Amino acid sequence: MSADKTQPLWGMVIDLDRCTGCQACVVACKQENNVPFSSREEAAYGREISWIRVMAVTEGEFPKVKIRYMPLLCQQCDAPPCTRVCPTRATYKNPQGIVGQIYPRCIGCRYCANACPYQVKYFNWYNWSHFRWPAEMRESLNPDVSLRPKGVIEKCTFCHHRLQHAREQAAIEGRPVESTDFVPACVSSCPARAMVFGDLRDPESTVHKLAASPRAFRMLEDLGTEPKVVYLKEGEWNATTGG
Amino acid sequence: MLRGFWIAGVSLLLVIGAVLVGSGRERSVRQPIQFNHAKHKAAGLECSFCHQGVDGQAFAGLPPLETCAICHTAPMTESAEEAKLATLIVKGEPVPWQRLYGLAPHVFFSHRRHLQLAQLECKTCHGPIEDATTPPVRPAVKHSMKWCMSCHEQRGASLDCMACHR
């Protein structure tokens, strides 16, 4: 766990029994973080950028087959395999435990993307910001997040800019940041309330309680990456697809 | 023979040096109107009167025409510079102020954070701008990352990369 115990340990709980696969979180994330658009061909070739994706996981065997939806985002590992291998410290874990990516520092070697077992680091194959961004959409860009240039890796930051606003507000009000001070865009948009966000270290927080639930599991947790995204699901998790 | 090598080498170094020196210089900024900061301060105006976002927002902002028009609809002095403003006000055209301090698009600076939380004075980052009688053509303080970081270290502010870059 993070070294600085005075800071909240931000984490997310996703209840797969509640997720309807509506993709609202995907849209909200793209909107919030100025995630570039892609074409059908590029997406089919594995070039689309989507910091959170809803995966369809097949469960059971014919004829009792079930599709389960599973939002997959950066697991915000507490022992991230991606940060160790970065040759320029462009990706690192910050004091709040959030794994960040510093675009002007990134040289685009894609080592972190290969080292990540969850495949949640995305590369800018083109100069999207210049010739792929529809002019009508420019007005809706979020001024708190930069447009990524070509040739760098980008990833989910747990909407770190929102955390910064929350910290600033708390500092102005002269109190510490609390578990309920901010949520990432995906969580705030979930109509099924399948996603919960907060301080995993705070015993009073919802995420702390839910993470202790017998339904809780973490993706590929036997790799020792210590993810801070916790999934909830009734029954066994399918070992061949998840962990 | 050897002399040829020397001449070629030295001239190459000179060219590289010239390019480095040339690229390091900042371009000078010419304002459309020779605005007098000192005079406006003497008139009792706060910085935030013209730079409206300075207290509560990320960007301080440059004054829109309406702000100037509060006082300058009728000329207050004989100044030729003020006359330029008057014509713009009549035409309803915004003053084409030039930004003097610009940061790279991936650097996120917030005036609110530095003024409200850290209680910094303007001159810490902008030099003695309030006493300037003509608009400076070059930034008084070079906002390099090293410069930012040294202040952050001294004052115990955040040293997290993500605090400024995202």
Next chain:
Amino acid sequence: MRRPAADASPDTGDAILFRPIVTTGPSFYLGATALLAVALWGLYAYTRQLRYGLGVTGLNRPVYWGFYITNFVFFVGISHAGTLISAILRLSKAEWRRPITRMAETITVLVLFFGLGSILMDLGRPERFYFVIPFFWYGHLTSPLIWDVLSIGTYLTASTIYLYVPLIPDLALVRDRITGWRKGFYRVLSLGWTGSPKQHRALEIAIGILAVLVIPIAVSVHTVVSWVFAMTIQPMWHSTIFGPYFVVGAIFSGIAALIIAMAIVRRVYHLEAYIKPVHFNYLGTLLLVMTLLWLYFTFAEYLTTYYGHEPKEMAVFWAKVNGPYRTVFWAMVLCDFIVPFVILANRKTRTVTGTVIASISVSIGMWLERFTIIIPTLINPRLDWPRGLYHPSWVEVSITAGFFAAFALLYMVFTKFFPMVSIWEVREGRERGIQDVQERLRGYLPDEVPAGGVSPAGEIHVIR
């Protein structure tokens, strides 16, 4: 910088070794133009990539690495041709090394630029390459890529010195026979070499130290290249055997590259009197040993994976053995083992032609091996989404072709400036080598024992 009188007598021996430097025929220009055209085409392809980004390649998520990283590992592997082989042969006092060390060392120095260049091709932001320099910029010491930068940087420096130092006496020889504007070039580079006994002693000490130094550096280079993969937790990359496996593969492909270079230089410059079938025979034997070692490592690696039968590892295993990359995999086995083994195991086929065919086969095979190590792991990440495939684009193929052409071109140009057979070492072999070997041989043989079974020292020899 006047030469002493002893050295001033006209030097007429080994004229054929100087000929490439003195005269250049039309076929050289023809060949160079053709190679230059391919290299320029590669350069054009790279300008496309710079302009539009890495989207012009066939890379995608999850196959983030493709041809460029394959080339990187391959070229760095080839670099083991020279310095390492030459150093080992020097230290083991293999007399047959004399005419071939220069060609080997040249491969090392030139090919390393293409190894580093491949990394540059692969970067999304190549203009920020210097960020990786530790201490001065942002180099992050826990990253295996930084280990690569440090190790390859050291290796390049050491190999360049190791190429240059034994070149000094030859540069002086060229200086003494060449006229015109190039004389100054050789005068500067030969550092005032006169061939005095004092200089010779200094040279021998320097070569001796360098030869010992470059061996651990060379081993470290391919070890850390393998660690770029092995330090991740991806299936079939995360393997402890990768360090030695890559080093063996590197020496393997290095010897193959050396044999090919030797055959071409010998043919083009008519050096049959210097580079003899025995050299190909001996190097062929070394190549055979490496073939078997390669097979041993490959077998150990794949059997361990198969026996463990871990699902994530098996997905990669099957992708290689009987999946989308089975053609590449079995072509690799054919090129890296079957062809060279059949040719080299037989003394009758271990001829110049035979070893060259085996070497070409090994070079292709080792490129395929690097490809097989990198891509199938990437298309099978631990989670089922996404699954990928990789189809290299024309840009990647062009840049790869351009790299090979540019390397060949540089090597060609190098032969026009420097003697490719170490002249002074060949002469030293003639003048001192035979006597040295005889003395050494006498040292190997048992001391002469008098009839009574008592040695000169008065001890009784007992055979245990």
